[in-house]
């Protein structure tokens with residue numbers, strides 16, 4: 569049944585209102601033209617949406633009141649709301665955010681001196697099934713839109729009321745299974761008509777999807793790449809990261825060589841130290857062999873213990889052995905201090921706990 573434009577809105581039509589964040593510049597111009605507005609309004613509206621992160625049309629004080637009301641009738645404004653938060657003794661704040669359809673994601677703000685880093689999610693859940701990861705255990709709910717990735721960062725910015733200096737996409741989800749939205753979010757975070765964060769301070773972390781790594785190498789911006797390695801022994805990596813079995817270590821090694829040749833940028837390998845699993849002598853030797861002669865930097869992380877998992881973190885002494893041995897083959901490694909370890913910092917843990925409570 570077709571409806572003419574004078575038919576009053578039904579409840580279904582009201583729920584189908586589009587979010588202002590999802591409109592392209594062209595669509596916004598069209599909408600404003602329909603409402604009889606001059607062209608410069610588009611820039612004003614975009615500034616409220618992307619730079620000021622307005623939460624209501626009423627905040628848009630340089631727009632006529634009548635326009636604000638018309639916009640409110642035609643479109644919605646963002647769909648993220650905070651469900652709960654945890655605050656760490658180190659100042660980190662972890663948020664559980666609800667999206668417009670009720671799916672939820674986590675993000676974290678980590679302040680240090682004049683800096684504020686944000687860890688954001690790219691999917692609600694994750695289908696990759698890594699054995700040590702709380703997010704992996706729950707499976708995938710859905711991929712996020714570019715705006716939903718972006719809005720997490722702005723939520724943290726506004727909560728700390730300070731500029732965000734870096735973003736890592738290391739929350740829930742595999743960014744390269746949601747490539748286009750991830751790139752669009754990175755571009756908006758980078759843009760002066762967005763968050764204005766330098767490309768080098770925007771990091772994507774992937775479990776190692778090779779076709780997308782190659783695609784990423786060809787993007788014009790200088791975004792930073794981190795690859796979750798966790799073992800340089802194929803058998804162990806297959807157990808820890810069954811979702812990337814088909815991308816063998818040798819192919820990953822070659823792809824990363826090409827990435828470095830193309831971009832000249834230094835990639836990071838993430839390595840969560842798990843006692844007796846990937847911290848043994850032979851694992852350390854394999855890691856040294858994998859990295860030697862490359863530009864890579866290694867980030868060693870003490871495993872965050874996940875409820876119900878048999879995996880335990882290594883000792884601090886063992887982590888220091890890794891740093892020394894990697895240094896002996898010319899590879900710089902850092903032990904990343906686990907921020908907010910008192911607040912379910914491992915990805916997926918807060919969501920898991922809340923799900924259990926409800």
Ligand code: SAH
Nearest residue numbers: 701738741742773774775796838840871872
């Ligand atoms: N899916 C992407 C990005 C999100 S996970 C990826 O896997 O890279 C972000 C980082 O947290 C990854 O390096 C991941 O391996 C790591 N991680 C997951 N669970 C962890 C845990 N329990 N302890 C320490 N690091 C963990």
Ligand code: SF4
Nearest residue numbers: 694696698701704775
């Ligand atoms: Fe997904 Fe990354 Fe967790 Fe693996 S470590 S299950 S890829 S979020």
